[in-house]
Amino acid sequence: MGSSPFDAWITNDPEVTSLLAREWERQTTTLQLIASENFASPAVMAATGSILTNKYAEGYPGRRYYGGNQVVDEVEELARHRLTSLFGADHANVQPHSGANANVAVYQALLEPGDTILAMRLDQGGHLTHGSPASITSKWWNFVSYGVTPRSDDPAHPGELIDFDNVRELAHAHRPKMILAGATAYARIIDPAPFREIADEVGALLMFDSAHVAGLIAGGSHPNPVPFSDVVSFTTHKTLRGPRGGAILCREEFAKKIDSAVFPGQQGGPLEHAIAAKAVSFKEASLPSFATYTNQIVANSKAFAAALGAEGFRNVSGGTENHMVLLDLRQFDEELTGKVAQEVLDRAGITTNRNTIPDDPRSPFITSGLRVGTAAQTTAGMKEREFAAIAAMMARALRHRDDDAEIVQVRSDVAALCADFNPYGSFTKL
Numbered sequence: 143m144g145s146s147p148f149d150a151w152i153t154n155d156p157e158v159t160s161l162l163a164r165e166w167e168r169q170t171t172t173l174q175l176i177a178s179e180n181f182a183s184p185a186v187m188a189a190t191g192s193i194l195t196n197k198y199a200e201g202y203p204g205r206r207y208y209g210g211n212q213v214v215d216e217v218e219e220l221a222r223h224r225l226t227s228l229f230g231a232d233h234a235n236v237q238p239h240s241g242a243n244a245n246v247a248v249y250q251a252l253l254e255p256g257d258t259i260l261a262m263r264l265d266q267g268g269h270l271t272h273g274s275p276a277s278i279t280s281k282w283w284n285f286v287s288y289g290v291t292p293r294s295d296d297p298a299h300p301g302e303l304i305d306f307d308n309v310r311e312l313a314h315a316h317r318p319k320m321i322l323a324g325a326t327a328y329a330r331i332i333d334p335a336p337f338r339e340i341a342d343e344v345g346a347l348l349m350f351d352s353a354h355v356a357g358l359i360a361g362g363s364h365p366n367p368v369p370f371s372d373v374v375s376f377t378t379h380k381t382l383r384g385p386r387g388g389a390i391l392c393r394e395e396f397a398k399k400i401d402s403a404v405f406p407g408q409q410g411g412p413l414e415h416a417i418a419a420k421a422v423s424f425k426e427a428s429l430p431s432f433a434t435y436t437n438q439i440v441a442n443s444k445a446f447a448a449a450l451g452a453e454g455f456r457n458v459s460g461g462t463e464n465h466m467v468l469l470d471l472r473q474f475d476e477e478l479t480g481k482v483a484q485e486v487l488d489r490a491g492i493t494t495n496r497n498t499i500p501d502d503p504r505s506p507f508i509t510s511g512l513r514v515g516t517a518a519q520t521t522a523g524m525k526e527r528e529f530a531a532i533a534a535m536m537a538r539a540l541r542h543r544d545d546d547a548e549i550v551q552v553r554s555d556v557a558a559l560c561a562d563f564n565p566y567g568s569f570t571k572l
């Protein structure tokens with residue numbers, strides 16, 4: 143990729159320069175299978191590293207607290223306009239520094255402390271900000287959690303899908319002020335329609351946290367929750383492939399409340415360099431090539447899930463419809479924990495994360511599951527064939543986890559594959 147005029151300055155700081163070089167090496171010679179990660183385009187990275195980092199712009203376009211915002215007002219307007227067009231939303235706030243900030247801002251905007259939110263169980267796929275005891279969200283709001291249906295051995299009805307009977311029952315019993323759809327470890331399409339129906343039955347607001355699947359929605363591979371939801375929050379750095387950050391879409395009637403909750407409610411000055419990079423990514427996501435990309439992500443996940451299944455790993459919910467595969471390791475090897483699998487695969491140059499699975503008998507620190515994603519390596523150009531090969535490499539490393547020579551061999555096969563699919567070697571301008 144091209145170098146910025148400031149690259150030379152970094153070389154005056156040998157410690158940071160060497161850390162950046164080592165991370166470049168890691169990202170381009172090992173496989174990035176963490177479902178929440180991606181490779182942002184050089185254009186997104188250039189905007190993130192731009193001069194806009196210098197500007198204070200507390201407030202919103204046309205209503206700033208400091209002077210000199212002529213240009214950043216246009217930057218933020220452009221980002222908001224591109225985002226509302228991309229998803230067909232009334233209003234966009236592009237200032238949240240992260241997905242977690244976006245979620246807390248939504249709760250703050252639309253709820254009173256102590257109000258009830260009905261959200262997905264954390265050990266079955268929900269996110270920390272959906273009421274984890276460790277998160278501030280559980281201290282300010284009262285969370286009630288729905289789960290997935292029981293697992294079944296009937297391949298036609300595998301179970302482990304969002305249990306809408308459970309959602310409805312809990313909604314009627316607890317009368318939540320808000321129902322929250324969305325997950326961090328769930329491999330199926332989340333249909334917004336039944337959530338809307340249940341929210342209407344009990345007079346609740348519907349919030350859709352599309353942090354993981356925002357890119358799949360933008361590309362048309364997943365249903366758009368915007369027409370069904372009062373608010374949609376998401377991260378910009380997962381499947382959407384923008385800079386690290388968050389954003390919120392809402393109906394016009396909530397615009398003022400959402401904006402005030404983000405600033406001054408949660409944050410001070412916005413990161414206008416990140417907002418410019420978000421604008422770049424929203425444009426990239428609106429192009430036909432992005433739809434091709436997200437359809438390939440899903441096709442790759444399906445091929446990956448099938449190949450992993452053939453190696454003996456059980457797919458939680460029986461398969462995938464998005465960018466991730468959630469594996470139950472017990473069928474592959476009863477003794478193998480998520481923690482050990484993650485460590486072995488790290489040694490083999492395959493970066494993944496351990497994850498709890500529904501009814502996991504092991505603790506969240508150990509787990510019986512592993513989550514793998516296809517978004518990043520699909521950006522690097524990999525297709526079904528490469529993901530089938532990766533499944534075989536994973537199985538080989540895990541079967542021979544006590545054999546160092548075999549792990550070294552897998553590591554070298556991984557490096558050979560990565561050399562053919564360098565994300566920044568092959569990145570074509572969208």
Ligand SMILES: *Cc1c(COP(=O)(O)O)cnc(C)c1O
Nearest residue numbers: 240241242269325326353354377
């Ligand atoms: C990743 C994620 C978030 C939080 O995003 P951060 O940018 O890490 O704060 C929120 N909700 C869900 C469902 C997520 O997967």
